[in-house]
Amino acid sequence: MTSNDGGAAPDAELLTATTALGDALRELIETSVTTTADAAEVAAAAELVRTATARIGGRPRPVSQLPRLDDPSVGRRVFNPVTGIANPLAPPLVVRQDGDGVVAAATLGLAYEGPPSFVHGGMSALFMDQMLGSAAGAAGLWGMTAHLELDYRGPLPLQTPLVLRARVESSEGRKAHITGTIARAAEPEKVLVEARGLFVMPRPEKQAAYFGAITDASGKPSPPRRPGDATALRLA
């Protein structure tokens, strides 16, 4: 096992393998919550997963160190839990600029279930927070969530194409007011979830306190130049 400490330059082979692992895990997660296999087969699957963990474990990066594949300056955050192609928790949402805002499509499986056959209400909140942050990034703004508010007009069905949107309504100084919606792709005008957020850029002294210890993969100090890096528009 060798380590690639090349910093921000994307290693194509590592990116391919890491993306493949993210995709494979996403499929296994959905399979694990829907399987009708018997206990012995499920136990055998668990053993294979433990073998995979042993294969790549043993020397994790510390929490203060960015992953080798990331370059926050261009919005590449491969392990973001909503948009990151290599984070198995993420559907992932592929966020694209659209007019004066951003848009993403998603079809969610049973791993995201709340009430039977519907998306968990908290998942809608998670996705909206990310979309609002991505809208800020797409507008050249940046900030961290200070206030988030959601109205649920109707439940979101699982296994059904959804469309998520967000746009910056206004901004002044360190603050940005951002709104977002979720609807079924088949009926995009009927909004099922509505979100409003206030995103605030931390003052310089707060930025230093929050991110002063962050380094890149080589150990070089690398505090985010923009706190909104974490929610920046994904390069799709």
Added chain:
Amino acid sequence: MTSNDGGAAPDAELLTATTALGDALRELIETSVTTTADAAEVAAAAELVRTATARIGGRPRPVSQLPRLDDPSVGRRVFNPVTGIANPLAPPLVVRQDGDGVVAAATLGLAYEGPPSFVHGGMSALFMDQMLGSAAGAAGLWGMTAHLELDYRGPLPLQTPLVLRARVESSEGRKAHITGTIARAAEPEKVLVEARGLFVMPRPEKQAAYFGAITDASGKPSPPRRPGDATALRLA
């Protein structure tokens, strides 16, 4: 591969294997976002994961069919994406009754990261939505999220013990007002995230429309007797 269609009775062997798979996947997810292994090792891990998927895939339950291990009537939802012991997306939160509300402890890894070294703001919203729903369940109430509102007073550090709380403030008819907080366990009085929610029980005709097609694992009609089943207190 055989199927266990025993309905609500928990199959101990299946529960053990399913829980083990959830635990193993949770560990692999965290390892996959922190690994410093080289591309060949990461690719080998992906291949093992695909082998595991092939082992238990092929005959998934439909979205309208509850899993064999679940019994919503006693709050057992093993695949809930926040509290479900067998859902790899869930930390999982173990929610316990405490005084007139509920409490849960969590220490979150890098899979839940938003800004470098901190919990994603949307994850706080996801967890709070679940805690508010669990507080409703613990108080004998039930409902689906109608409104959720969060104030972020400070970022939540990763790899740090957190404490999450929620309690029903008031309820009338089909509506319940519920509040919640997240703080570091070491400084529980300093609230970092504050949530307020309105949960509403759908009218009977809505309940029928939402859940009329739901069956148990044997195919027997099994609409949730309480919509709040999905966010009920976990038996810990």
